[in-house]
Amino acid sequence: MSFSEFTLDENDSKKKSLSIYVHIPFCNSKCDYCSFVSMVASPEEKHRYVTNLMNEIKLQSKNYREFYSVSSIYIGGGTPSCLDNYYIRDLLSCIYKNFAVKNSAEITLEINPNSVDQTKIREYIMSGINRFSIGLQSISAKVLKSMGRTHSLTDYKKTVDIIREFGVKNISTDIIIGYPNQKLIDVKETINYLIKLGIPHISAYMLQVEKGTKLKKLVDNGSLGVPDDDTVVKMYDTVVDILTKNGYKRYEISNFAKPTYESYHNKVYWKRKDYLGVGLAAHSYIDGTRFANTENLTEYNEKLEKSFTIPTKYSKTLTTEEKKEEAVMLSLRTCDGLDLDAYKNEFGENFLAKKKDKIAELIKNKFLILTKENKLVCTNSGYLVLNKLVLELVTN
Amino acid sequence: MEKTLDNIRNFSIIAHIDHGKSTLADRLMEVTGTVAKRDSKQQLLDSMDIERERGITIKLAPVTMKYTKDGKEYVLNLIDTPGHVDFTYEVSRSLAACEGALLIVDATQGVQAQTLANFYLAFENNLEILPVINKMDLPSARPDEAKAEIENIIGIPADDAPCISAKTGLNITDVLDQIIDKIPAPKGDIDAPLQALIFDSYYDNYKGAVCLVRIKNGKVKTGSKIKMIQTGKEFEVTEVGVFKPKIEKSEELSAGDVGYIAASIKTVSDISVGDTITETERPAEALPGYRKIQPVVYSGIFPIEGDKYNQLKDSLEKIKLSDSSLVYTPETSTALGYGFRCGFLGLLHLEIITERLEKEFGQDVITTMPSVTYKVYKRNNEMELISNPSDMPDADSISYIEEPFIKAEIFSPPEYVGGIMDLGINKRGIYKDMQYIAENRVKIDFELPLCEIVYDFFDKLKSVTHGYASFDYEIAEYKKSDMVKVDLLLNGEPCDALSMIVHRTKAYERSKGITEKLKEVVPRQLFEIPIQAAIGGKIIARETVKALRKDVIAKCYGGDVTRKRKLLEKQKEGKKKMKKLGSVELPSEAFLSILKVDN
Numbered sequence: 001m002s003f004s005e006f007t008l009d010e011n012d013s014k015k016k017s018l019s020i021y022v023h024i025p026f027c028n029s030k031c032d033y034c035s036f037v038s039m040v041a042s043p044e045e046k047h048r049y050v051t052n053l054m055n056e057i058k059l060q061s062k063n064y065r066e067f068y069s070v071s072s073i074y075i076g077g078g079t080p081s082c083l084d085n086y087y088i089r090d091l092l093s094c095i096y097k098n099f100a101v102k103n104s105a106e107i108t109l110e111i112n113p114n115s116v117d118q119t120k121i122r123e124y125i126m127s128g129i130n131r132f133s134i135g136l137q138s139i140s141a142k143v144l145k146s147m148g149r150t151h152s153l154t155d156y157k158k159t160v161d162i163i164r165e166f167g168v169k170n171i172s173t174d175i176i177i178g179y180p181n182q183k184l185i186d187v188k189e190t191i192n193y194l195i196k197l198g199i200p201h202i203s204a205y206m207l208q209v210e211k212g213t214k215l216k217k218l219v220d221n222g223s224l225g226v227p228d229d230d231t232v233v234k235m236y237d238t239v240v241d242i243l244t245k246n247g248y249k250r251y252e253i254s255n256f257a258k259p260t261y262e263s264y265h266n267k268v269y270w271k272r273k274d275y276l277g278v279g280l281a282a283h284s285y286i287d288g289t290r291f292a293n294t295e296n297l298t299e300y301n302e303k304l305e306k307s308f309t310i311p312t313k314y315s316k317t318l319t320t321e322e323k324k325e326e327a328v329m330l331s332l333r334t335c336d337g338l339d340l341d342a343y344k345n346e347f348g349e350n351f352l353a354k355k356k357d358k359i360a361e362l363i364k365n366k367f368l369i370l371t372k373e374n375k376l377v378c379t380n381s382g383y384l385v386l387n388k389l390v391l392e393l394v395t396n
Numbered sequence: 397m398e399k400t401l402d403n404i405r406n407f408s409i410i411a412h413i414d415h416g417k418s419t420l421a422d423r424l425m426e427v428t429g430t431v432a433k434r435d436s437k438q439q440l441l442d443s444m445d446i447e448r449e450r451g452i453t454i455k456l457a458p459v460t461m462k463y464t465k466d467g468k469e470y471v472l473n474l475i476d477t478p479g480h481v482d483f484t485y486e487v488s489r490s491l492a493a494c495e496g497a498l499l500i501v502d503a504t505q506g507v508q509a510q511t512l513a514n515f516y517l518a519f520e521n522n523l524e525i526l527p528v529i530n531k532m533d534l535p536s537a538r539p540d541e542a543k544a545e546i547e548n549i550i551g552i553p554a555d556d557a558p559c560i561s562a563k564t565g566l567n568i569t570d571v572l573d574q575i576i577d578k579i580p581a582p583k584g585d586i587d588a589p590l591q592a593l594i595f596d597s598y599y600d601n602y603k604g605a606v607c608l609v610r611i612k613n614g615k616v617k618t619g620s621k622i623k624m625i626q627t628g629k630e631f632e633v634t635e636v637g638v639f640k641p642k643i644e645k646s647e648e649l650s651a652g653d654v655g656y657i658a659a660s661i662k663t664v665s666d667i668s669v670g671d672t673i674t675e676t677e678r679p680a681e682a683l684p685g686y687r688k689i690q691p692v693v694y695s696g697i698f699p700i701e702g703d704k705y706n707q708l709k710d711s712l713e714k715i716k717l718s719d720s721s722l723v724y725t726p727e728t729s730t731a732l733g734y735g736f737r738c739g740f741l742g743l744l745h746l747e748i749i750t751e752r753l754e755k756e757f758g759q760d761v762i763t764t765m766p767s768v769t770y771k772v773y774k775r776n777n778e779m780e781l782i783s784n785p786s787d788m789p790d791a792d793s794i795s796y797i798e799e800p801f802i803k804a805e806i807f808s809p810p811e812y813v814g815g816i817m818d819l820g821i822n823k824r825g826i827y828k829d830m831q832y833i834a835e836n837r838v839k840i841d842f843e844l845p846l847c848e849i850v851y852d853f854f855d856k857l858k859s860v861t862h863g864y865a866s867f868d869y870e871i872a873e874y875k876k877s878d879m880v881k882v883d884l885l886l887n888g889e890p891c892d893a894l895s896m897i898v899h900r901t902k903a904y905e906r907s908k909g910i911t912e913k914l915k916e917v918v919p920r921q922l923f924e925i926p927i928q929a930a931i932g933g934k935i936i937a938r939e940t941v942k943a944l945r946k947d948v949i950a951k952c953y954g955g956d957v958t959r960k961r962k963l964l965e966k967q968k969e970g971k972k973k974m975k976k977l978g979s980v981e982l983p984s985e986a987f988l989s990i991l992k993v994d995n
Contacts, residue, residue, distance in 0.1 A: 036953050205949060206946070230945060233945045277955060365923060384949070385946060387967065394968075
């Protein structure tokens, strides 16, 4: 199987761009800090889910294939790589069959270092995967253990080597900042290791102790203590500092990339472009409407099996006010910031004039800068308090 | 002619918290057939949330029961009493409506703090006190020790005290028999001019404001023309009746009875607790003990959202219907906009009102620093009454200030005298006298500045005496005092809603406490916020709220922007509940928390 089997229509170049997110809600084990829709499942449950997922893709294609061509696909989870490899192949070929996928499309698969081997990676790449996102989190065995992660640094290194053996260079790696017992030195070593290994894309997230997680219990009962705000800030500043010095660009609040390695798919979310999410709890944004599927696996399966309908649970067409807020909230996450001219074109109002005093205050205090291209962009200290900045900018 | 009304007994129940007061009341109602067993949940007391949460009772709901002993039918009236110093006067009027009180003591715990404090109050009102030993169903019950404690600590005989279990119903009839045998029957003259003591009032949507009364002399029925002696207001009675415990209309109420009088009275403000109701045609003397209820502490109440002013006004009007002790007038604050200056009986009363505003009326409000009323004498020989710190004239124009003092009577076991003395002195009190009333009971007289007791005096007293002391006070006179106005500055800007008047010797300590407290409750913002306290231009205390360093940079799984939206909406809601003072956002709790600063 190869791309040549799927020829694009002549009209495809005129079609709008669509990105597709595919959610795989399964993991081999649940990490202590995870509050997302993921679970440990039997082979039968996985098979049933993937079957329904493909049915959903077919249903959705009827709505969109005529008007859209696909620029990126992202298969995330959960841990997609915990599925047997032919499921990924089947899913992708289902998308190719039902949508017009551009040749240049960025196709990412999230993997965990210990859920893959040479055979799997080869299969993935043959199925069209051209970018891998690996959840490393830390190189410290101690930190990994305390997170409930089951892989080792050796697993990670081996995974990277295999991917590269097959010629794929576009590798991203996730790390977590601010985990209990984590020290600044661990963060430094992790970052330096990744730089040395030549990983061209790094996502750095701060730990969020979420309700209902095992971690929350451990923190609440005092058996684990999270580093204080100042320490976490220092860790994050260190990450930004080291990466910037080594030729990475912070192109989004939590994403760093070497030139040409910025993730197209990632930017779609923040630039408010259209994306279709398929699978359990997957979110979409198309033509100004945000919608999402049910988070209940049984309901998801039954909707597709019994009534052959898309299991949408939530749908909201944004009002102009909400679009304005999202424009601020999402664009400030990126290094391109809020384009004030584009804002004016879209909404017919001058944001700068409307929020003059507040923006002036935030610029004065070095949370924002106004570029000569008339864009508002976060500084590094602005990124750290982005939620609060957005709140200030969208309220009186 | 006055005669003994032999078939009536009027009594209250006093007890330490959890010693089984309401359970016993329920059981008495059951045994007398006033209520069926299956209905016997929560019928005794009105149930405002705040009462349950604090374990104190504020509103009094009486109940009339019938009981037959030796072939004779008796009417037993139980009048419940609240238990907080803010309401001491109301308690004293309720007790004045009784001839006796049941003193409940837990057989497993013996005499406890509140038992004693409440006993003092009842004793002061000359009530016959019947000890009752409760919780005999528990294996750890030690009735003999409990009785010995009653005799030794309280100093009343307890040999015959019924040993009961309110929970199982054991020996409840003994209690009823003793009420009849030992509590004196009321005396009164049915044919004399009407004298009815008002011990409480409530508001009913259909009947209007209703008086809860104990008839001392004479009688009253529908159509009677009545007059309130103190307020001079006249009404025609539309209905009388008793509480069983639900209201039940009756023909008439006569000497010795406890019940209600409705007379198309518009608001409870027309009814004064302690006032005497008499006949218009044939007026009698007023009963003794009336005191006009006056607010002792004032505070501003402001809506968090400025446009809710009218809603707040409506809510206060509605509360006023059922709470005559609340007074309010419109007020404007630079920091907080339009609101009301409200007068309260004490800080608990203030908290009750703000909680009612929030829970019953859904109003988000903030309250400013409470203050008593000062007399400010100016150099031009004018005198101003100041109860709002922001109205304080310039220091330069003031000649001197007088502050209100109270006369306090504190009853306590002798072993706590040292602690009470220290507390009194610490609160700038003037020690007057100490008397041994009984071997185990001391009465201490203090003169204390009112502003010192409105905050936490009662709590402190309870803590130094482990709860064994009781405390009553009356407003005495104004005395010259070295009072100063302390301003609070947030981010360098004075906030009028947080300024306060304090004694110079307390200014530093209190400012320090408040700035520290504010530092805890003011959420971190994008900028560092200095919190300062100043007298005139001189800073006397300072704390700093550090700037917010970070939110969480979290993964956005699969483009789930709705999560971010939800967070933003939540933050917007939170922001709505904040009051913006200059560039600083303060949560409403910040204002309340200041009240709790250790004085």
